[in-house]
Amino acid sequence: MTDSVLIEGLAVETVIGVYEWEREITQRLLIDLDMAWDNTVPASTDDVAQALDYAAVSGRVASYLDELQPQLLETAAEGLAACLQEEFGIRWLALTIRKPGAVPEARAVGVRIERGRRS
Numbered sequence: 651m652t653d654s655v656l657i658e659g660l661a662v663e664t665v666i667g668v669y670e671w672e673r674e675i676t677q678r679l680l681i682d683l684d685m686a687w688d689n690t691v692p693a694s695t696d697d698v699a700q701a702l703d704y705a706a707v708s709g710r711v712a713s714y715l716d717e718l719q720p721q722l723l724e725t726a727a728e729g730l731a732a733c734l735q736e737e738f739g740i741r742w743l744a745l746t747i748r749k750p751g752a753v754p755e756a757r758a759v760g761v762r763i764e765r766g767r768r769s
């Protein structure tokens with residue numbers, strides 16, 4: 651099964667970072683998600699209840715990061731992947747988190763992980 655539901659460039663403002671000054675401010679993260687989902691069922695029923703609701707996932711991403719407020723992008727990615735897989739029943743996902751302001755000489759820095767099995 652190679653179907654996916656996508657979220658690209660989801661902007662989330664949160665506390666993140668290893669330095670003391672970063673614990674006093676919020677910074678913008680940009681999040682991309684590629685989530686395995688069988689889209690044939692919602693396509694045939696035209697029912698969002700059968701779909702992986704990208705609006706609901708987007709909201710959970712923001713609330714999860716707001717609760718976690720981690721130091722590392724790696725911690726954010728690992729926790730987020732586990733949370734989304736468990737709460738939404740996602741078998742496989744690829745997750746990229748970019749931190750655009752972190753290195754001024756770079757457009758963005760970030761991490762990418764894949765978790766689970768596609769089939």
Ligand SMILES: Nc1nc2c(c(=O)[nH]1)N=C([C@H](O)[C@@H](O)CO)CN2
Pocket residue numbers: 666667668669672721722723724749751752753
């Ligand atoms: N691999 C990582 N390296 C760094 C991280 C990170 O989350 N993962 N974070 C920082 C600082 O918080 C940085 O973003 C401040 O500019 C440094 N390196």
